[in-house]
Amino acid sequence: EIVLTQSPGTLSLSPGERATLSCRASQSVSSSYLAWYQQKPGQVPRLLIYGASSRATGIPDRFSGSGSGTDFTLRISRLEPEDFAMYYCQHYGSSPPVYTFGQGTKLEIK
Amino acid sequence: EVQLLESGGGLVQPGGSLRLSCAASGFIFSNYAMSWVRQAPGKGLEWVSAISGTGRNAYYTDSVKGRFTFSRDNSKNTLYLQMNSLRVEDTALYYCAKIQRGLGSFDSWGQGTLVTVSS
Numbered sequence: 001e002i003v004l005t006q007s008p009g010t011l012s013l014s015p016g017e018r019a020t021l022s023c024r025a026s027q028s029v030s031s032s033y034l035a036w037y038q039q040k041p042g043q044v045p046r047l048l049i050y051g052a053s054s055r056a057t058g059i060p061d062r063f064s065g066s067g068s069g070t071d072f073t074l075r076i077s078r079l080e081p082e083d084f085a086m087y088y089c090q091h092y093g094s095s096p097p098v099y100t101f102g103q104g105t106k107l108e109i110k
Numbered sequence: 111e112v113q114l115l116e117s118g119g120g121l122v123q124p125g126g127s128l129r130l131s132c133a134a135s136g137f138i139f140s141n142y143a144m145s146w147v148r149q150a151p152g153k154g155l156e157w158v159s160a161i162s163g164t165g166r167n168a169y170y171t172d173s174v175k176g177r178f179t180f181s182r183d184n185s186k187n188t189l190y191l192q193m194n195s196l197r198v199e200d201t202a203l204y205y206c207a208k209i210q211r212g213l214g215s216f217d218s219w220g221q222g223t224l225v226t227v228s229s
Contacts, residue, residue, distance in 0.1 A: 033215075
């Protein structure tokens with residue numbers, strides 16, 4: 001069973017700064033099946049990144065994903081006020097299909 | 111535009127049952143695997159179950175195996191989650207989500223339906 005550990009638990013930054021969020025898998029995973037989501041309070045999760053580095057439809061290019069093996073990163077180049085939210089990474093494992101979420105990183109305004 | 115609309119949530123006593131539904135539109139429903147993801151109050155996201163496009167294969171997280179049954183009616187573009195033997199820890203907002211083909215990520219989500227298990 002793969003466990004995804006996100007760090008930090010909370011990240012306090014100011015608008016305009018750069019954010020770096022980490023997702024570490026308990027064993028090596030395929031980057032094809034690593035995704036990131038944003039969830040604002042009271043809202044539905046939104047897919048940001050799939051395949052570790054591909055932006056979903058309509059996602060601004062200030063969001064980028066990278067990584068391979070066990071270490072994956074979501075970067076937000078210049079924080080906008082609307083970017084302060086919870087972020088989750090997620091992995092899909094096949095045979096049999098299992099979907100795993102990390103515990104989340106809260107990005108808050110400093 | 112993809113739309114997913116859940117219904118069927120409510121308050122139920124421990125040991126009781128509920129059936130959730132999710133009506134889908136805006137895409138070729140039978141071409142996509144679908145999923146239920148839940149979120150307990152103030153907690154993170156937890157995958158519950160997934161089903162293939164044909165409905166032939168369904169998969170479950172360990173904590174709901176034997177209690178929940180995920181099915182679909184492709185003629186009605188509707189998903190169903192039959193939840194039996196409900197526990198207090200099943201209390202959550204239940205989202206249905208569309209699975210990106212071949213990628214295992216959830217690219218569209220419904221607004222969710224709240225299930226509360228309490229005596």
